[in-house]
Amino acid sequence: MRIPRVFALFVAFVAAGLCLASADEAGLRQTIAKFATAKDFKATEAVVRELAATGDPAVEPVLLALAEGNLFVRKADAAVFVGKEAGQTVTLLDPLTGEKAGEAQKADIAKVKVNNGLRRVIRDLLGGLTLGSADPATRLAAADTMFRTPDAANIEALDAAIERETVASVKTRFEQARAASILVSDRSDEEKIAAIAVVEARGDRDALSLLTAVAARTEGTVRDAAESAIAQMGARLALWAAGQNVWYGISLGSVLLLAAIGLAITFGVMGVINMAHGEMVMLGAYTTYVVQNVIRTSFPGLFDWSLAFALPLAFLVAAAVGLAIERGIIRFLYGRPLETLLATWGVSLILQQSVRTIFGPTNREVGNPSWMSGGFDLGQMALTWNRFWIVLFALGVFAVLLYVMKRTPWGLQMRAVTANRRMAASMGIRTPWVDALTFALGSGIAGIAGVALSQIDNVSPNLGQGYIIDSFMVVVFGGVGNLWGTLVGAMSLGILNKFLEPYAGAVLGKILVLVLIILFIQKRPRGLFALKGRAVEA
Amino acid sequence: MITGRFFASGADRRVLATILVLLAAAVLVPVLNLAVPQTSMFHVPTFMVALVGKYLCYAMLALALDLVWGYCGILSLGHGAFFALGGYAMGMYLMRQIGDRGVYGNPILPDFMVFLNWKELPWFWYGFDQFWFAALMVVLVPGALAFAFGWFAFRSRVTGVYLSIITQALTYALLLAFFRNDMGFGGNNGLTDFKDILGFNVQAGSTRSALFAASAVALALAVYVTWRIVGSKFGKLMISVRDAESRTRFLGWRPENIKLFAFTVSAVMAGIAGALFVPQVGIINPGEFDPSNSIEVVVWTAVGGRGTIVGPIIGALLVNTGKSYFTGALPDLWLFALGGLFVCVTLFLPRGVLGLWDQLRERSERRRTEADAPPPGDAPAIVRATPPAQAEPRGLGAATPEPQPAE
Numbered sequence: 001m002r003i004p005r006v007f008a009l010f011v012a013f014v015a016a017g018l019c020l021a022s023a024d025e026a027g028l029r030q031t032i033a034k035f036a037t038a039k040d041f042k043a044t045e046a047v048v049r050e051l052a053a054t055g056d057p058a059v060e061p062v063l064l065a066l067a068e069g070n071l072f073v074r075k076a077d078a079a080v081f082v083g084k085e086a087g088q089t090v091t092l093l094d095p096l097t098g099e100k101a102g103e104a105q106k107a108d109i110a111k112v113k114v115n116n117g118l119r120r121v122i123r124d125l126l127g128g129l130t131l132g133s134a135d136p137a138t139r140l141a142a143a144d145t146m147f148r149t150p151d152a153a154n155i156e157a158l159d160a161a162i163e164r165e166t167v168a169s170v171k172t173r174f175e176q177a178r179a180a181s182i183l184v185s186d187r188s189d190e191e192k193i194a195a196i197a198v199v200e201a202r203g204d205r206d207a208l209s210l211l212t213a214v215a216a217r218t219e220g221t222v223r224d225a226a227e228s229a230i231a232q233m234g235a236r237l238a239l240w241a242a243g244q245n246v247w248y249g250i251s252l253g254s255v256l257l258l259a260a261i262g263l264a265i266t267f268g269v270m271g272v273i274n275m276a277h278g279e280m281v282m283l284g285a286y287t288t289y290v291v292q293n294v295i296r297t298s299f300p301g302l303f304d305w306s307l308a309f310a311l312p313l314a315f316l317v318a319a320a321v322g323l324a325i326e327r328g329i330i331r332f333l334y335g336r337p338l339e340t341l342l343a344t345w346g347v348s349l350i351l352q353q354s355v356r357t358i359f360g361p362t363n364r365e366v367g368n369p370s371w372m373s374g375g376f377d378l379g380q381m382a383l384t385w386n387r388f389w390i391v392l393f394a395l396g397v398f399a400v401l402l403y404v405m406k407r408t409p410w411g412l413q414m415r416a417v418t419a420n421r422r423m424a425a426s427m428g429i430r431t432p433w434v435d436a437l438t439f440a441l442g443s444g445i446a447g448i449a450g451v452a453l454s455q456i457d458n459v460s461p462n463l464g465q466g467y468i469i470d471s472f473m474v475v476v477f478g479g480v481g482n483l484w485g486t487l488v489g490a491m492s493l494g495i496l497n498k499f500l501e502p503y504a505g506a507v508l509g510k511i512l513v514l515v516l517i518i519l520f521i522q523k524r525p526r527g528l529f530a531l532k533g534r535a536v537e538a
Numbered sequence: 539m540i541t542g543r544f545f546a547s548g549a550d551r552r553v554l555a556t557i558l559v560l561l562a563a564a565v566l567v568p569v570l571n572l573a574v575p576q577t578s579m580f581h582v583p584t585f586m587v588a589l590v591g592k593y594l595c596y597a598m599l600a601l602a603l604d605l606v607w608g609y610c611g612i613l614s615l616g617h618g619a620f621f622a623l624g625g626y627a628m629g630m631y632l633m634r635q636i637g638d639r640g641v642y643g644n645p646i647l648p649d650f651m652v653f654l655n656w657k658e659l660p661w662f663w664y665g666f667d668q669f670w671f672a673a674l675m676v677v678l679v680p681g682a683l684a685f686a687f688g689w690f691a692f693r694s695r696v697t698g699v700y701l702s703i704i705t706q707a708l709t710y711a712l713l714l715a716f717f718r719n720d721m722g723f724g725g726n727n728g729l730t731d732f733k734d735i736l737g738f739n740v741q742a743g744s745t746r747s748a749l750f751a752a753s754a755v756a757l758a759l760a761v762y763v764t765w766r767i768v769g770s771k772f773g774k775l776m777i778s779v780r781d782a783e784s785r786t787r788f789l790g791w792r793p794e795n796i797k798l799f800a801f802t803v804s805a806v807m808a809g810i811a812g813a814l815f816v817p818q819v820g821i822i823n824p825g826e827f828d829p830s831n832s833i834e835v836v837v838w839t840a841v842g843g844r845g846t847i848v849g850p851i852i853g854a855l856l857v858n859t860g861k862s863y864f865t866g867a868l869p870d871l872w873l874f875a876l877g878g879l880f881v882c883v884t885l886f887l888p889r890g891v892l893g894l895w896d897q898l899r900e901r902s903e904r905r906r907t908e909a910d911a912p913p914p915g916d917a918p919a920i921v922r923a924t925p926p927a928q929a930e931p932r933g934l935g936a937a938t939p940e941p942q943p944a945e
Contacts, residue, residue, distance in 0.1 A: 267699075271699070273699045273702075273703070329881060329885065332885055333884060333885070336884075337698055337699050338613040338698070338699065338702065339884040339888070340884075341613070341699060341702060342833070342836060342837065342840065342880050342883075342884050343880055343881050343884040343885065345833055345877075345880055346837075346876070346877040346878065346879065346880020346881040346884075347877065347880075347881060348877070349873045349874075349876055349877030349880070350873070350874055350877035350878065350881075352873065353870070353873035353874050353877065354874075356873075357870060465830075469706060469707060469710050469829065472703045472706075472707070473707060476700060476703060476704070507714050507715070507717065507718055508715075508718070510711075510714055511711045511714050511715050514707050514708075514710065514711040515711065517707065518687075518690070518691075518704055518707065518708070519690070521691075521694065521696055521700070521704060522690050522691075522693075522694040522696075523694070525694050525695055525696050525700065
């Protein structure tokens, strides 16, 4: 019977571990209790050093509380607590666990006194303590804190840490922190110039502000070195900032692409502007909301997969509504594009009000799955996962559509109808079917765009309205009947918008883009990628 | 053939009747409001005067849209912009009239400028303390914008849905611009808290009646001007541009100039409507630029019957009365009703209620003539004008409606 034996061994281990931990804790508590008997700053410092010497991260809160003057001794039994003051009463917390341990009147407790010398000692010791932490992330954070608030006193601790360090990335950070500390110390100019090179290699905004401070403070060769480093870093940072702007632009562009591409297809094939297109996007977003609600209440474990379920459903819902609109209304208005525009506007009002009646006028909460929350850094650029996935998703949708249009029989029929409806009909293509299915496809794509937008925008009945004019601009700018036009149009409008924003502000930037498009239409009334043909407008 | 309708005596009589009704209302309503005691059943309450005055301004806006859409084939989804610009010009005058009676008591600067810590009046506010200048701007600003916009758009032959979308973008851009506080037009809150106009208190019943009379007279004037334009040779050109733009061009006319003229006149009309609207409602804010407002104007025109002069007025009055009723009694249903109106009018009433009326009358007339007439064969076939709102045949033999790919 092996299993009971293994189990017994395990229990023994756990018990031993617990004993060890409690023994450790008891020792710490004994040391902490000495604060009560320390009569002057010197004695307190001795206790502080003793605590730090244990190298146990658990002492950190006590030391921090002491430095901030929040460490108290209860007069009755000389017990030491971390306290939170609130008026005349103080909430007492256990110094190690941080649990609540009662309350006391101010008169019943005494503050452990602290001065600047002691604070400094505590800070240095704490720095050393975290630099020696077992967790690389804590060490990294400690190094970054030291880099941002450099202090010549840290150099020794950093030197020692660099000796010990085995993780290359953490070591680099330590070296940068050390270089920053050297720059504020009174070491020789040669060492400082070498340090500037190390700081420059780091190349982020913190490094730039540090060097700017150094250049302002020093003179001679150090100053020259700092200034040349600043110039080089400035250029590099400007490049990164431009890169970040391009990313924002691509991100906006991909949202526009998702919203506009369905519109471009229906407009290209049928010459019909669907003013209810934005409402299809909204329907997709609400489908996501409903799917997430069902998952939350019935299958909470599947929440990360909610979008995978929402995508096909949103496509189907929006496509079905689109098909109904085409068969029920638009079919009767062919050849009268302006009337179609009005009728679909009416449909959009009805859809909005229906959703408002069913789901209420307020924003609905749609959650991000875990793999879409948070972000990551790429060089000096900050990227968020949800935007990142949406860009990929938009490009994926684009690729699939391109495939459908260029490689499937249905796509061939759509293109034939776009190029010459009569001739296509003569060749046996059922143009009414192509119309209906194209409209359903365009609406369905708007639906899945809604799934994506629900991740970054408020899900409200007005969701679609915000995108409709922008999508039209994309279609008009890119030209109809060509998917590449929509891609280029969406991306260039997105990037242009984001580049104008810093100079002109968000609103004025948008206005400028609109005016530019109006002017652009003068030059190329059919957009960037105009369909070539011999047709003359009747 | 198509223009025949407009010279038929029926249409003429209708326009004359409208002008007479409007002029009569301009005299009667103020009298019934001011001179008749409140207890009398003929008394018109002041709120009613203000409400109907507002509707008359809307009717004028709808008429302006009809001039470009019904007669020239330009579906502008941005006419609310011209309306709002005229309103802002009037609002600026009213703002300057407040003088030192504002909350902050600054004799020169309007309240919102004091609030935003502005030190002096921006240059574009100069002159608005004079009524004549403001009145000039009411006409000039929308007119100039429409001229510049139309100049670019029509010359490069932006037509159809493209033009509609661009006009929508125009009003959207203006909406965003006027929402900005830095623009110097009161930002979000717009211009409000007016005290008096030409020395008369804006709130007073007599001023309201006078404004009502002014709106009615202005609308009558607009009807007359539209009627004259449409009935002239130029009006025929406008209709020919609407029905067959390329053909008109091939015949040697310049469709872009014709459209530009119609568009500019229409914008000026909309601007005047806006200027009359603002003192009656007491506020102008950027919400007036909202694209959905402009589209609503289109449905007024469509409901009444586009391509007719009286139709848009009837449409504006009908829809707005309905809106006042619905938003009061059944606020949740209003958008359903409006949306349904858009769909039904485009599907079933392409010529509006006026067109429906005409159709019914024609039918009954035909029945009567058929009863009286000699057996068929001898009688000349009655050639009916093509209803302007119906699909214009595109190309030869396009009998069934068929989608047109975007050009």
